[in-house]
Amino acid sequence: MIFYFSGTGNSFYVAKRIKKQIGGEVIDMAEAMGEGEYRYEIEEGEHIGFVFPVYYYGLPTIVREFIEKLELSSYDAVHIYAVVTCGANYGAADRMLKGLLAEKDMHLSAFYGFPTVDNFIFGYDLQNKEEQEQTLKNAEGRLMTIIKSLSLKGKSDKPSTLLERVLTKAVYPIYEKGRNTRNFYADNRCISCNLCEEICPSKAIEMVDGKPKWIKDQCIHCVACINRCPVEAIQYGQSTKKRNRYVHPILK
Ligand SMILES: Cc1cc2nc3c(=O)[nH]c(=O)nc-3n(C[C@H](O)[C@H](O)[C@H](O)COP(=O)(O)O)c2cc1C
Ligand code: SF4
Ligand code: SF4
Structure with missing residues (x-):
């Protein structure tokens, strides 16, 4: 099962690619929240994926809320992974997600950052059309590496550094308070x-x-x-x- 959230399509694309390569039902977290749907039947050994964009070096509030309410029928031998799309750096989003899942006795087995086109138009100008196309093309290799690693139940990216944790701690509250x-x-x-x-x-x-x-x-x-x-x-x-x-x- 692949739970995704996406504003401009990057994370939706990643979720669809994972589904194509290794299978799993694709579920839109925003749509599920709109319908109050938080309980899912899980088969033993199933892959559970979370795919979403990084916001201010942390998690979109909608993703946090969804995970807080999420109820899985079984946590036996499930492999839980996350792929976080970003413009450049995900800060300590890995730790934020790990902590959130741990509160529900869920163990995050693998976490991958996927840099692609940055959509943060509030902060600065975005790439032009040609540059966006090139970035999407260049990102394909990294996506293939992530999918291959996922299919082998492989290892995460290296955990966030102390500096990245400081960055998240300093920047994320701006998002939480200032929307x-x-x-x-x-x-x-x-x-x-x-x-x-x-x-x-x-x-x-x-x-x-x-x-x-x-x-x-x-x-x-x-x-x-x-x-x-x-x-x-x-x-x-x-x-x-x-x-x-x-x-x-x-x-x-
Ligand atoms: C509110 C907001 C905050 C963002 N913060 C970050 C960030 O901290 N680091 C980063 O590399 N990209 C950041 N981005 C860029 C997105 O994470 C990136 O473009 C992502 O792939 C968009 O995914 P989507 O197309 O699925 O919505 C931010 C975008 C938005 C809208
Ligand atoms: S109103 Fe806010 S949440 Fe809705 S699409 Fe625009 S930026 Fe996203
Ligand atoms: S703001 Fe744009 S998307 Fe919204 S109604 Fe007007 S034209 Fe359509």
């Missing part, structure tokens, strides 16, 4: 297509008079809306007006 939505708006290019509302994984967009309105308490800053708007009408403050957008080809 503002007041900077979001749709400019006059908006064609009222409703896509942003439909794709938001945490139901944080409501359409009012044909325009999106953001609900602060629900937004997890996954950047799906801003990157996937078909006419690039969604902005976050002034700086995103000239920035590139990114969506993995699997979602196009």
Whole structure:
């Protein structure tokens, strides 16, 4: 079974590739949460995977909440692994996940970081289309290595260093506390297509008079809306007006 969460498609792509190579049902954690579905039947010896993006060197809040509520029918001899997609560095997300699973008597057997296209449009400009394509191509080798290791129930990446742990401790609280939505708006290019509302994984967009309105308490800053708007009408403050957008080809 492969539990995944994805805003712009990188993690969805990884989950689908793992399914293709080594099998397992693919379950969208956001969708499962929306349906209140937390209990799953597990066969002995089954692989249990978690695939999701790293946010601020830690876990997206939606992934944490899902795992906290998750109930598996059996933990006997299951092999639990995680593949975390990122732009460059996952900090101490491995420790955060390990700790969370340990609270449920689940043992994380393997953890892999998978650097690919960075979608963090709030912070800086993204790669242009050609660079994004090249990054996706270059990342394939690493993905094959991860999948091969998984199929052999292989070893994790090296555990996070002290410096990476310090980094997570310093940066992650910004995400936990500061997920503002007041900077979001749709400019006059908006064609009222409703896509942003439909794709938001945490139901944080409501359409009012044909325009999106953001609900602060629900937004997890996954950047799906801003990157996937078909006419690039969604902005976050002034700086995103000239920035590139990114969506993995699997979602196009
Ligand atoms: C809120 C947010 C925070 C992020 N923080 C990090 C980070 O700490 N380190 C990193 O390498 N990439 C970071 N990224 C980039 C994503 O982890 C990366 O692009 C990921 O593959 C996106 O996955 P998705 O397409 O499945 O949503 C961040 C992205 C977002 C939206
Ligand atoms: S996805 Fe873009 S164009 Fe469509 S409703 Fe949302 S802001 Fe408007
Ligand atoms: S409103 Fe927030 S949670 Fe919803 S798609 Fe946009 S960034 Fe993601």
